[in-house]
Amino acid sequence: MSGRAAVPLASWPSSRAIATGLAASGAIGTLAYRRGSLSAGGVAGAILTGTTIFAAGGAVPSSLLLTFFISSSALSLWRRGRKGAAAEVEAAKGARRDLAQTLANGGVAAGLVALGRVSPGDRWLPALVGALATVNADTWATEVGLLSPQAPRLITTLRPVPPGTSGGVSPLGTGAAALGAALIGGVAALGTGVVNRRGRAGLGLLPLALVAGVGGAFADSLLGATVQARYRCPRCGVATERPIHRCGTPAVFVGGLRTVDNDVVNFLASLCGAVIGAGGGRVLARYEWGRDR
Ligand SMILES: [Zn+2]
Secondary structure, three states: OOOOOOOOOOOOOHHHHHHHHHHHHHHHHHHHHHHHOEOHHHHEEEEEHHHHHHHHHHHHHHHHHHHHHHHHHHHHHHHOOOOOHHHHHHHHHOOOEHHHHHHHHHHHHHHHHHHHHOOOOOOOHHHHHHHHHHHHHHHHHHHHHHHOOOOOOOOOOOOOOOOOOOOEEEEHHHHHHHHHHHHHHHHHHHHHHOOOOOOOHHHHHHHHHHHHHHHHHHHHHHHHOOOEEEEOOOOOOOEOOOOOOOOOOEOOEEEEOOOOOHHHHHHHHHHHHHHHHHHHHHHHHOOOOOOOE
């Protein structure tokens, strides 16, 4: 189980790996900033998490992060080309991801990569796959779900809610979540099979990502519908998830927990995906993962 002992404990990535990671995540962050999907703080968060994953994670974690970035950017570009409710929701949520949002999305994955450097072994990769499958599933569900012809329903009460409401789910969004999770699993399976020569052992990462990603996205909706802070703008009379409505009016707190905002929910959801992934990794280990070496 402990794997290759050749990697010394707490080994620091080479300066070349760090430089490459900085250059790659800096380029991605700059691109996203120019496209209007990241704020300056968001660029800092992307460089922090991106450099950690690129420099300390190696080929497979890096390719998973790139898969998330490229697929979610492509989906966002495609969706922005369509009009309707999507533009309204984007204005309400704020189009640019800030520092807290990028750390909420990439923090668990970067933390797992860092743990993998401190204590090398096989157990971190399934958890990492679960965390990134959740982030990708959630992003895909949001982007594609906004195009749903029917109103989403709250995951707890199943009552119809306005598009973009935290905890709202739709068949289209759920299908997109499954595809987004499966894509991460496919790349992970391919990566471990080809790069790490794990052969069929890596194939188990595909169903693992699907279960962990959909499970994590489900947790995201459940937390969003229950504990996430909910506000109402007294001036516009609409629900919002932010304490200050976009019209500038302080919103009235109406439910949930004040300390739990959307970023906390995203972070907890990807942590949940990581835990499901780690559990799945133990199941894989029992059958074939780690046996063929
Ligand atoms: Zn307002």
